[in-house]
Amino acid sequence: MNSLDRFLSRPTAKPYRSGKIDPNQEVHFNKDGHLDFEEGDVENPKNWSVGRRIYITVVAVSMVVNATFASSAPSGVLVGISEYFHVSEEAAGLVITLFLLGYCAGPLVFAPLSEFFGRRYLFYITFLCYIAFNFLCAFAPNFGSLLVGRLLSGTFASAPLTNAPGVVADIWGPNERANAIALFSMMTFVGPAAGPIVAGFLQVTKGDDGWRWIFYVLNMFGGGTAILMFTLPETYAPVVLLNKAKRLRRVNPEKYGDVTAPAEAHGRNLGAMFRVALLRPWQILFDPIALLVAIYISVVYTLLYMLFSIYPIVFQQKRGWNAGVGELPLAGTVVGAVIGGMIVLTFTRHEQKRQAKGHKFEAEDRLPLAMLGGILFPVTMFWFAWTAEYNSIHWIVPTIAGTLLSTSIMLVFVAYLNYLTDTYLMFTASAMAANTITRSACGAAAPLFTNYMFNALGVGGGGSLIGGVASCSHPSPSSSTTPQQEQDASDDSEATEVGEGGDDEEKQQRRARRESGQSGASSEDSDSDEESLEQGQDYETTEEIERRARHRRERQRAEMERVKTRSDAGA
Numbered sequence: 001m002n003s004l005d006r007f008l009s010r011p012t013a014k015p016y017r018s019g020k021i022d023p024n025q026e027v028h029f030n031k032d033g034h035l036d037f038e039e040g041d042v043e044n045p046k047n048w049s050v051g052r053r054i055y056i057t058v059v060a061v062s063m064v065v066n067a068t069f070a071s072s073a074p075s076g077v078l079v080g081i082s083e084y085f086h087v088s089e090e091a092a093g094l095v096i097t098l099f100l101l102g103y104c105a106g107p108l109v110f111a112p113l114s115e116f117f118g119r120r121y122l123f124y125i126t127f128l129c130y131i132a133f134n135f136l137c138a139f140a141p142n143f144g145s146l147l148v149g150r151l152l153s154g155t156f157a158s159a160p161l162t163n164a165p166g167v168v169a170d171i172w173g174p175n176e177r178a179n180a181i182a183l184f185s186m187m188t189f190v191g192p193a194a195g196p197i198v199a200g201f202l203q204v205t206k207g208d209d210g211w212r213w214i215f216y217v218l219n220m221f222g223g224g225t226a227i228l229m230f231t232l233p234e235t236y237a238p239v240v241l242l243n244k245a246k247r248l249r250r251v252n253p254e255k256y257g258d259v260t261a262p263a264e265a266h267g268r269n270l271g272a273m274f275r276v277a278l279l280r281p282w283q284i285l286f287d288p289i290a291l292l293v294a295i296y297i298s299v300v301y302t303l304l305y306m307l308f309s310i311y312p313i314v315f316q317q318k319r320g321w322n323a324g325v326g327e328l329p330l331a332g333t334v335v336g337a338v339i340g341g342m343i344v345l346t347f348t349r350h351e352q353k354r355q356a357k358g359h360k361f362e363a364e365d366r367l368p369l370a371m372l373g374g375i376l377f378p379v380t381m382f383w384f385a386w387t388a389e390y391n392s393i394h395w396i397v398p399t400i401a402g403t404l405l406s407t408s409i410m411l412v413f414v415a416y417l418n419y420l421t422d423t424y425l426m427f428t429a430s431a432m433a434a435n436t437i438t439r440s441a442c443g444a445a446a447p448l449f450t451n452y453m454f455n456a457l458g459v460g461g462g463g464s465l466i467g468g469v470a471s472c473s474h475p476s477p478s479s480s481t482t483p484q485q486e487q488d489a490s491d492d493s494e495a496t497e498v499g500e501g502g503d504d505e506e507k508q509q510r511r512a513r514r515e516s517g518q519s520g521a522s523s524e525d526s527d528s529d530e531e532s533l534e535q536g537q538d539y540e541t542t543e544e545i546e547r548r549a550r551h552r553r554e555r556q557r558a559e560m561e562r563v564k565t566r567s568d569a570g571a
Contacts, residue, residue: 043240118239304409
């Protein structure tokens with residue numbers, strides 16, 4: 001019955017949404033004496049009913065679809081834009097480029113704001129601004145105002161793209177999160193693929209006003225999504241605890257006057273958070289794991305936006321189809337994304353069975369999907385390029401190749417987004433910001449050179465170049481390792497150097513000492529790390545991060561010296 005009450009959103013089952021709060025209710029504190037969630041706490045977003053969490057995920061993903069749909073939709077009406085404003089088609093392509101450049105600027109601002117004020121109100125403000133600037137685009141009197149509107153709408157659309165994975169991490173555990181991220185990634189394909197198809201038919205049916213109609217459609221879609229958006233609750237745990245602490249102090253100042261949330265105890269300085277947030281994405285980006293992921297996803301993302309120029313070349317210029325029908329083969333990329341999503345769901349169920357048998361979950365368990373996608377990606381690119389080159393080959397053949405190409409991209413995206421989330425966890429928003437900036441910067445350039453490239457090299461030659469780059473970058477999925485794996489590998493090599501006798505015993509002793517050292521006498525740093533993660537504290541200073549890393553390196557060197565001394569004495 002309690003679950004039913006919670007599902008029906010009855011205030012008695014959700015005291016934090018009721019105006020009648022028991023002033024004498026018991027609260028739970030962590031070991032530091034700060035307010036915390038107790039086991040099974042209905043205010044903890046991860047304990048909400050499955051139905052409610054699915055609804056929140058769907059709404060968050062719907063905002064992402066708005067952003068991705070808007071990013072590619074004008075590509076189907078570039079001819080209309082160029083004719084209306086008397087500019088070249090390459091100049092008209094700036095409406096895509098500037099929107100994607102807006103993706104780069106947004107995460108640097110909206111990621112720290114979401115970690116300070118929470119997800120909910122940031123979604124409200126940014127999404128309404130996105131709709132407002134779409135109105136500017138729809139009624140733009142000149143080309144300059146259209147470009148300004150696209151840049152600003154892209155900037156505000158980047159907030160859902162950056163923070164939707166954060167919402168997923170807020171409400172789902174590791175296993176369920178894989179499926180939610182799969183849905184998120186699937187929608188990043190549905191939006192870009194659907195945009196040119198809708199725009200192409202509007203170009204055919206509406207004539208000279210077809211380019212304005214695509215922005216009318218964007219506003220209709222955005223308005224419907226905004227209605228659902230206003231039903232979203234706050235999901236960011238540190239802000240939920242902060243709101244709960246304020247509520248308790250308000251209803252019973254005498255009893256709960258000293259109750260503080262972890263975020264309050266550590267101080268909340270928006271200026272300091274911005275200073276760190278402007279640095280943290282770059283710090284994360286140049287971490288070996290994040291850098292390899294960013295390079296590979298940038299290659300994949302660039303191809304994704306090149307497809308919106310490649311498909312018109314293949315099916316409109318070479319085969320003579322009209323603007324509407326010529327975009328229909330892009331629907332195959334949606335089918336490919338669905339196939340990829342089904343593979344992800346199957347893989348997730350397999351992983352759940354392994355964990356039920358005692359297998360310990362590691363972030364690297366996500367990578368097999370990336371490896372599969374990394375192999376399929378260049379193969380399908382070559383297939384698409386050389387079957388699309390010749391009109392004598394039936395159109396279904398390159399369409400099938402494009403479908404499987406989309407499947408490979410889907411697998412890469414899902415695997416790496418989950419991998420970044422599992423690796424950086426409470427720093428997910430900053431990690432996603434770094435990744436979004438790099439891939440969007442690469443994707444933004446795609447409309448500017450794709451036509452020139454394929455006109456010069458041909459579809460076969462241009463596609464082969466992309467396939468070759470994909471083949472060269474394929475090793476990066478299998479080379480991403482965590483610091484823990486590197487340390488284990490170092491342990492193995494050190495144990496081999498110590499001596500032949502007792503290698504296994506020495507190795508086990510070293511690992512035991514390292515683990516005890518991290519949790520015992522030297523646990524101060526690691527405890528503070530874990531606490532900052534649990535409390536959502538994403539604004540350590542750069543000096544603190546460097547000090548902690550330096551302290552760990554010194555501790556590791558001292559441990560290695562002790563091991564070497566003991567091995568010399570034993571010899």
